[in-house]
Amino acid sequence: MTLDPEQLAQSKNDLAETLKELRKRAGLSGDRLARRCAMSQSKISKIETGRTTPSVVDVERILTALQVPRDLLVEITALARIANTEWEDKRSSWRRGLDKRQTELASLEAAAAELRYFLPSMITGLLATPEYVRASLAHSPVDTSRTVAKKLERQAILYDVSKSFTFLLTEQAIKWAIVPPSAMVVQVDRLASLSRLPNIRLGVLRNGTPLVRGPLNTFTVYDSRLATVETFTGRLVFRDSKDVAQHLEIFEMYMSRALFGDDARAFLDECARSFLHDF
Structure with missing residues (x-):
């Protein structure tokens, strides 16, 4: 994934929406996902609403808990790195x-x-x-x-x-x-x-x-x-x-x-x- 300066602002919203959609596809509530990846439910909520930008480590923990395919994990992790860049x-x-x-x-x-x-x-x-x-x-x-x-x-x-x-x-x-x-x-x-x-x-x-x-x-x-x-x-x-x-x-x-x-x-x-x- 290339680093397009115009993409940086949008990437935070994209990351939040993507993680929320993946959780819903997995049939998990925010509380159940939080327990699976040892986070608070409030932190999961803030990540999914874009109020908190998760670190790459946080994103990896969430994706592992959601058991996403390897290629998707790599793609979304790359998006997380962009979201943590200004x-x-x-x-x-x-x-x-x-x-x-x-x-x-x-x-x-x-x-x-x-x-x-x-x-x-x-x-x-x-x-x-x-x-x-x-x-x-x-x-x-x-x-x-x-x-x-x-x-x-x-x-x-x-x-x-x-x-x-x-x-x-x-x-x-x-x-x-x-x-x-x-x-x-x-x-x-x-x-x-x-x-x-x-x-x-x-x-x-x-x-x-x-x-x-x-x-x-x-x-x-x-x-x-x-x-x-x-x-x-x-x-x-x-x-x-x-x-x-x-x-x-x-x-x-x-x-x-x-x-x-x-x-x-x-x-x-x-x-x-x-x-x-x-x-």
């Missing part, structure tokens, strides 16, 4: 205001205790200097002044020692010069400084590091409950536990090959000196 395209973000996106990110960061960022192409706003932030938004066809201010405000959370942050940056991300060389020196120095905070781990994946999987896209994992993925045209949000676990597995694989601590800072120093040579 899509927002860039044009929608521009229309409602990029600053509102910053408010959403601040809420996600406030609710999480452990945050992991994989950055294959650019430096994220939490780590960026004001000049880098402004340059990263230069392509946006809307006014970005409020967005810049909110991005910089969000950086205060880095000093909350009740939270832990791990940032993995490729050499490409560190060296992608969207600002002049002199400003890149300041940006790289900021990375080195932040890497010394007690609640921040900053890892570097150097070019030439043997990796079995290529760095396809930027993603962030909040605790073990939610993963967001950035693309050129929009953003995907994964809430299904299996999707989140897969992103965590990929993150751990990259982290095992990254430079940290003094080794990472030595590499950042090399990068800063190379930018110094350019101006």
Whole structure:
């Protein structure tokens, strides 16, 4: 089953209706189904009316209890994964205001205790200097002044020692010069400084590091409950536990090959000196 962005909103209703219809075909009441799959009757009711989006594990338990054929189980499980995914395209973000996106990110960061960022192409706003932030938004066809201010405000959370942050940056991300060389020196120095905070781990994946999987896209994992993925045209949000676990597995694989601590800072120093040579 392909992931069609236009399908995501409808998929939740489709899933609810499908599970309700399958229960009726099996001749089971909501209460009997609930007992078979060790759920409450109220949860079954909320799932079937669309008030609750079930996880893939919940759906598998229900389908197993209904004894559906294997091919149908696979199809409906795929629908459940789509129902646990959200899509927002860039044009929608521009229309409602990029600053509102910053408010959403601040809420996600406030609710999480452990945050992991994989950055294959650019430096994220939490780590960026004001000049880098402004340059990263230069392509946006809307006014970005409020967005810049909110991005910089969000950086205060880095000093909350009740939270832990791990940032993995490729050499490409560190060296992608969207600002002049002199400003890149300041940006790289900021990375080195932040890497010394007690609640921040900053890892570097150097070019030439043997990796079995290529760095396809930027993603962030909040605790073990939610993963967001950035693309050129929009953003995907994964809430299904299996999707989140897969992103965590990929993150751990990259982290095992990254430079940290003094080794990472030595590499950042090399990068800063190379930018110094350019101006």
